[in-house]
Amino acid sequence: MAQISQDNRGLRLVVRYAVLCLIAAIFSFPLIFMIVSSLKPSSQLLADAHSFRALLPVGDISLQNYFDAFKRAPVALFIFNSVLVTGVTVVASLALCSAAAFAFTFVMWKGRDLALTVILATLIVPFETIAIPLLLEASKLPWIGAGGITWGWLNSYRVQIVPFIADGLTIYLFVQYFKDLPGELIEAARVEGASWFAIYRRVVMPLSGPVLATAAILKFLVMYNQYLWPIMVTQEEQYRPVMVGLQYFFQLNRAWGEIMAYLSLITVPVLAFYLYLQKAFIASIASTGVKG
């Protein structure tokens, strides 16, 4: 009996790993194809595409596509713009949304629950439906800069950052996490004389590592993948992010090798960021009960 059940367990383990490997392979094929193809000249890339050679770095391998990509488009500028816009938005969003969630969770005020309901209701409004009104609004907003007051936010970094700092999903993530923190910790801090801000900064935020990681990753992905909005609000190359930059490779003569090289370049930062925060991300998803 014991022998059979042990065999069973071994078999089950083998099957489980086989399935996991298969799933991992399915998910990694496109990535491998992209990276491998970025190293091949366009002619060979197309020739290999119908065999498993498409997934192997064989034949005429070089970094030529990368050099050509940099020649064809201001790749460094696009990456810089994306990293800047994404980075500022993520940091500002974590600060603002966590503070809002703190007020929704720990501070009692009139209309609190209604306000939270309204914010959560925004989750079901797709961005596309508000894109045009938002564009009209952004085109008329004032800004005080070095040259005095100017009107209209188009063609700037701020128009890509400010509308995305506060969002319902991030607030919701923080609210869910804060609700699970022991209430007596907050009460103890209050009795000890801490102001709401001191409680937020010294007690709640230091305990919020997992949810900060989750919110940062989700926000990062949304911001880094922005396409529709930047196309609408930036006519000048100077402010365009990576996804808009992709257009440059589909104009005139389409070079697949360069496209793959560009895609590899802009995918790497996302993967690196995700791997860096992965552990905390999974812990937080598991603890908040939010399915990713």
Added chain:
Amino acid sequence: MAGITLKGLQKSYGTAQVIKGVDIEIEDGEFVVFVGPSGCGKSTLLRMIAGLEDITAGDLSIGGRVVNDLSPKDRGVAMVFQSYAIFPHMSVRENVAFGLTIAGASKAEKAEKVAEAARILQMEHLLDRRPSQLSGGQRQRVAIGRAIVRNPQVFLFDEPLSNLDAALRMDMRLEIGKLHQQLGATMIYVTHDQVEAMTLADKIVVLKDGMVQQIGAPMELYHNPANLFVAGFLGSPAMNFLDVDVVAVNGSKVLVQNAVLKPVEITAKVGGFTQGGKAKLGLRPQYLSPVESGGMLYGRIALTERLGSETVVDLTLNDGNRLIAALARDAVFPIGADLGLTFDATQAHIFPL
């Protein structure tokens, strides 16, 4: 240091009234224990004093100043929670110094006060540890340490010992008593454990259903309970209650009897008796003693518990009711045997029904 006055204090959640007009006068430096069964409102009352719950009606004064609308930090109170509520991301030292850090104290002042608190609580060796590396008793010390460094006018304890095991609970109880003597601060302590109440308190407040049942020194409550609830709540094992008939009333002297009890005259501490009426006779198990003959009550032994210092005998009286007797020292009584008991009528209590 400060006295505290609760005047007509009320608390409602929507239509549910949980504190129904409480009046308590607490002297400066007094150790007051709020005691009562679960849901009696004792913790709510404490949280109202701390400022963690709003006051629906009535006045709360600390040190002669009405503090109803002040936030917790402006009331000069420190609180120790049942769950300890120490900050998991800070070392013990940072936890103890938290209130001082918030108040913007200098490094030197913090170091000095933390060292002083650590000395009082004998936890100098724990200061650099994380809360996760501490046992329950040590965590409670840290929570108390955090309370004492700020020199608060008032200490509030919300069932601080109920998460500890029995042996540790006794140690910490003694330490809290010592701490009160050392600091001389006003302390309010909430518990459902009557032993903690009896041993620690200068004054006990017995609560039930959001109302004060009786306020007084532990022994006063023990010997002169104002009503049936207080009589039954304080003392272990609990007081026995027998249904009796009032045969005669002469001033405070009430003559009672029932089917198993010969007529006996009791001096009543409360009024409201009528001849021919019903009453409850309260007998503490400790004041019953066995007799060979001429007993006032007879019953059959159903169970005995020998604790060494006393023997608790569970009797079934001849009318079927139960009676618990706590007899001095170790004694052997065979189960099923008949036992006659007598009691000192001056130690008996009587309450009208």
